[in-house]
Each structure stands twice: as structure tokens, then as C-alpha cells.
Amino acid sequence: xxxxxxxxxxxAVDYNENDKILTLLTAERxxxxxxxxxxxxxxxxxxxxxxxxxxxxxxxxxxxxxxTVTGATECESFYDLRTDIxxxxxxxxxxxxxxxxxxxxxxxxEIFYECIRTLSEMCVGNExxxxxxFLLFALKSAGYAINAENCIECGSPLLHTxxxxxxxxxxxxxxxxxxxxxxxxxxxxxxLRKLDGKSYEERFITSDGEKRALRLIREYFSYKLNVALKSxxxxxxxx
Numbered sequence: 001x002x003x004x005x006x007x008x009x010x011x012a013v014d015y016n017e018n019d020k021i022l023t024l025l026t027a028e029r030x031x032x033x034x035x036x037x038x039x040x041x042x043x044x045x046x047x048x049x050x051x052x053x054x055x056x057x058x059x060x061x062x063x064x065x066x067x068t069v070t071g072a073t074e075c076e077s078f079y080d081l082r083t084d085i086x087x088x089x090x091x092x093x094x095x096x097x098x099x100x101x102x103x104x105x106x107x108x109x110e111i112f113y114e115c116i117r118t119l120s121e122m123c124v125g126n127e128x129x130x131x132x133x134f135l136l137f138a139l140k141s142a143g144y145a146i147n148a149e150n151c152i153e154c155g156s157p158l159l160h161t162x163x164x165x166x167x168x169x170x171x172x173x174x175x176x177x178x179x180x181x182x183x184x185x186x187x188x189x190x191x192l193r194k195l196d197g198k199s200y201e202e203r204f205i206t207s208d209g210e211k212r213a214l215r216l217i218r219e220y221f222s223y224k225l226n227v228a229l230k231s232x233x234x235x236x237x238x239x
Contacts, residue, residue: 001062002070005029008115009054010095014040020050022069024058025098025115030108034060034067046072053078053091053119076116080123086238090127091119092231094134100227101142111141128210128239131232133195135217144224146217147172148192153179159201164189166216168223182219188212211239 011023018040024032039050049056049072059071081091098115102108118134121127139145150157152172158164163176166184173189174181187209194200195213218232 003029003060003062005032005058005060006075007032007056007058008095008112008119009050009052009056010099012050012052018044022050023099025102025108025112026058027109027112030106031099031102031104032060032067033104034058034069036069048072048074048077051077051082052088053081053095055116055119076120078119078123081119086235087122087127089231089235089238090131091122093229093235094118094122094131094138096229096231097135097138097221100221100225100229101138111138114138128207128214129195131235132191132210132213132217135214135221136192136196139217139221144220145171146192146196146220148189148196148198149173151175151179158189159193159199162186166220168220171220171224184216185209185212188216192216207239211236214239 005026005028007024007026009022010025013021015021018038020036020039022034022036024034026032036050038044039046048054055076056072056074058069060067061070081087114137118130121130136146151174152170153174156175158173164184165174165176165179165181167181187204187206190200190204191209191213194205214236218229222228
């Protein structure tokens with residue numbers, strides 16, 4: 001039996017001498033693992049289908065619950081992400097997060113479309129802000145939302161507070177004096193609020209704030225899911 005799906009290639013692992021196992025995030029069937037044969041050969045017709053960030057219509061043959069890619073028509077290669085090292089690692093971090101937060105057999109349509117939109121935004125705009133916005137969305141969709149609202153302990157507004165803390169268990173900020181957790185900066189808090197669609201102070205939206213926000217998200221991600229986002233660490237190093 002053959003099926004056709006719209007999919008984003010989010011992970012590729014070498015298999016045998018010339019084959020790969022792809023992890024595809026699809027709009028129709030969630031996350032799927034599929035083999036693709038001979039794709040490591042220089043003249044392979046489907047070589048593009050195993051490239052990072054390939055968004056394509058994949059034709060899959062199914063046998064005994066296993067899938068094999070038999071054809072593909074490229075929709076978007078996101079070529080600009082492959083020619084800029086910062087954009088490459090930012091996009092890779094988004095896909096690593098998707099892979100960690102999704103599971104086969106689940107409906108992944110929302111995160112699929114948001115990931116496509118994010119990669120498009122990264123091609124032409126600020127990839128750092130696009131990545132933060134996407135990671136906040138992905139974490140929230142998976143039930144691990146970061147709460148950048150009032151103090152979780154006393155309820156006081158934090159927008160004009162200098163000393164903050166972030167509780168990894170609760171995923172929330174608090175006053176520096178009444179809360180627990182790791183120290184957090186005012187710029188981190190404001191960047192997270194901006195990219196989560198909340199009110200913020202413009203003077204605290206800086207490149208350093210974006211870097212700090214990504215570090216906090218990385219540590220929170222690792223704490224909650226016990227997964228290290230290697231591409232995110234590399235991207236932060238490059239900033």
C-alpha cells in the first residue's frame with residue numbers, strides 16, 4: 001500500500017552503506033519513521049528528500065507497519081538556512097525540539113504548520129527571535145509552558161522588577177526575594193514576554209537578552225524532558 005503525505009524531514013540517520021532512516025513530521029499522520037534507499041549515492045534521484053529542512057510531498061510504501069520512501073516532490077528546500085551557519089543551527093534546534101516533543105501516532109498538525117512557518121521566517125528575518133517564539137509555542141503545546149506572568153509566590157507584577165528567579169519545576173518566574181529557583185534577568189523576562197505575545201519593555205529587548213532567553217529555555221527543556229538540544233547549545237555559542 002502507498003500513501004502520500006506532506007512532510008518536513010526533521011532527522012536522518014545513516015543505515016547500511018547507502019541508505020538512511022528518516023524521521024518525517026507530517027501534516028496528516030503525525031511523526032513517521034521511513035527508510036530511503038540508495039540516497040547516499042552521488043547521483044541519487046531522491047537525495048534532496050534526505051537533506052536538512054526538506055519540506056516535500058513524500059510517497060511512502062507501507063509494509064507490515066514499516067514505511068519506505070518511494071518518491072518525493074519538493075515543496076520548499078529552505079535553502080537560505082543551509083548557507084548561513086547561525087540560521088542553520090537555529091533551524092536545527094527547532095527540529096530537534098520537534099523530535100523530542102512529538103511521538104508517533106499523535107496528531108502533530110499544529111506543530112507541523114508552526115515549524116514550517118518558523119523556518120520560513122528564519123530564512124528572511126531574525127532567526128533568534130523566531131526560534132524563541134517557536135520553542136515557547138512547542139513547549140506550551142506539549143504541556144510544558146513557560147509562564148512569564150506575575151510572581152508565582154506573591155502575585156506581584158514582575159515587569160518592572162530587577163531581581164527575578166525562575167522555578168524549573170513550575171516553569172514560572174517569581175520575585176528574587178520570595179521565590180526559589182535559578183536567578184533570571186529582567187532582559188530574559190522581557191524577551192520571553194515579547195515573543196509570547198505579551199506586553200514588555202522595549203528597552204530590554206536586546207541581543208544579549210535573546211541569548212539569555214535561549215539559555216534558560218535550553219536548561220528548562222533539559223530539566224523537563226532530560227534531553228540535550230545540541231544544536232541549540234551550538235547556536236547559543238555562536239551568538
